Amino acid sequence: MTATDPTPAPTPVPPPVPPPAPTGRAGRWIERWDPEDEVFWKATGERIARRNLWFSVFSEHIGFSVWTLWSVLVLFMGPEYGLTPADKFLLTSVVTLVGAAVRVPYTFAVALFGGRNWTIVSAGMLLVPTVAAFAVMEPGTSFSTFLLVGLLAGVGGGNFASSMTNINAFFPLRRKGWALGLNAGGGNIGVPVIQLTALAIIGAGGGPRVLLGVYIPLIVVAAVLAALFMDNLATVRNDTGAARDAAKDGHTWIMAFLYVGTFGSFIGYSFAFGQVLTNEFGRTPLQAAYLTFIGPLLGSLIRPVGGRLADRYGGARITLWNYVGMAAATAVLIVASTQRSLALFVPVFVVLFALSGLGNGSTYKMIPGIFQAKALAGGLTGEAAAAHGRRLSGAAMGLIGAVGALGGVGINLAFRQSFLSYGSGTGAFVAFLAFYGVCFAVTWAVYLRRSAGRVAPAAAAETKPRLSYAEV
Incomplete structure (x- = not known):
């Protein structure tokens, strides 16, 4: 009896690798985007997302530099300009105010025009305030003219909101803390870069028009690079319903309040630090720079470190203890301001800056996590929960960023009033200390209090888990 050869087992067919995300429309539009799909992410998504991240960082970086331009220009404006310290604080306050206000429309412009397209437009718009400042920056110009040109510089503050909304859509939830922290940190660094550039120019005997002349070509470069290397996501549609839903959600406004304490502090102190040094401690513009x-x-x-720590330990926990540190630093600043101790004031103020940046990263990581946690608790799973979280968090970021930036207005107005009333910044620091205490209490009560943080075990398969924010 002849043995029959066994039929060979079929060769396993590997799962298909998703093709590169197609660009089916003119203007570099990507039609399919699913970053939560591990196979898609490793095959093509991560490379595209990282490329968009780097060029988004550069454009946002230039935007921050233009927004905070007047924090540097006021140091150039000596007695011949005829401005009082109160005038200068008012000038920087209105610049911050406009930057906060334009963040809301900038957020929704991404969905309306596309992230790449809007980055090109928003970068190009930075030419308007820069060229205008170049034209009027000389003694004899009226204070009202300076105020008007300062208002134009506020558009630089909007770049942050559109950039964060755009990058939020590119990355999966597990990477958002790092990606958003890096994107925002790279943008925020535009503040010290323009201050360092001003320091070099002042030290070389140059004037404010030299500084402006450096940034005008950089703005053009940012717009060109965005046009060449960035993409639009077709999956990010203009959704007015998302804005309405985000505005109705109480967590949007709670996070906006907390963001006032972190980013509001960062941008407010960035505008005010040099003026405090010159007005309270008698430093010259060059010494202050x-x-x-x-x-x-x-x-x-x-800031990216804050995002990374939030990814690992939970944004709420990092934010809570960060407020403890900010309050402690502010208490020391009150002592330094009272005693007029520059040696104590400067290092502690720098520590407060660092803590504000750390908190920026942790609070922004919380936003997508909160909305996805609510989606999961509401019964959504998988991509449906992730899509819900992206939809609401993208819309909420504009509102949160706008309100947070208003904190910078409050800080400059507080310093202005403190100098008018007491001749120093001590009164303002007392107010900031009280505010950080409230932020600590809100973070604990809403996101870490035991009754809010406990997850009840599911007794049956159909039981929904209780909402927990401790890990967001």
Whole structure:
């Protein structure tokens, strides 16, 4: 009896690798985008997302530099300009205010025009305030003219909101803390960079128009690079319903309040630090410029660290203890301001800057996590929960970023009033200390209190888990 050869087992067919995300429309539009799909992410998504991240960082970096331009220009404006310290604080306040206000429309412009397209437009718009400042920056110009040109510089603050909304859509939830922290930190670093550039120019005997002349070509470069290397996501549609839903959610406004304490502090101190040094401690513009860049630099560099720590330990926990540190640093600043101790004031102010940057990273990591946690608790799973989280968090970021930036307005107005009333910044620091205490209490009560943080075990398969924010 002849043995029959067994039929060979079929060769396993490997799962298909998703093709590169197609660009089916003119203007570098990507039609398919699913970063939560591990296979898609490793095959093509991560490379595209990282490329868009780097060029987004550069454009946002230039935007921050233009937004904070007047924090540097006021140091050039000596007695011949006829401006009082109160005038200068008011000028920087209105620049911050416009930067906060334009963040809301900038957020939704990404969905309307596409992330790449809007980055090109928003970068190009930075030419308007820069060229205008170049034209009017001389003694004899009226204060009202300076205010008007300062208002134009506020558009630089909007670049942050559109950039964060755009990058939020590119990355999976597990990478958002790092990606958003890096994107924001790279943008924030535009503050110390323009201050360092001003330091070099002042030291070389140059004037404010030299500084402006450096940035005009950089703005053009940012717009060109965005056009050449960035992409639009077709999956990010203009969704007015998302804005309405985000505005109705209480967590949007709670996070906006917390972001006032972190980013509001960062941008407010960035505008005010040099003026405090010149008005309270008698530093010359050049002496102040040697010190003002250090705090924003560390605050910018540490922001991705805040995001990474939030990815690992939970944004709520990092944010809570960060407020403890900010309050402690502010208490020391009150002592330094009362005693007029520059040697104590500067290093502690730098520490406060660094903590504000760390908190920026941890609070922004919380936003997508909160909305996805609510989706999971509501019964959604998998991609449906992730898509819900992306939809609401992208819309909420514009509102949160706008309100957070208003904190910078409050800080400059607080310093203005403190100098008018007491001749120093001590009164303002007392107010900031009280505010950080409230931020600590809100973070604990809403996101880490035991009754809010406990997850009840599911007794049956159909039981929904209780909502927990401790890990967001």
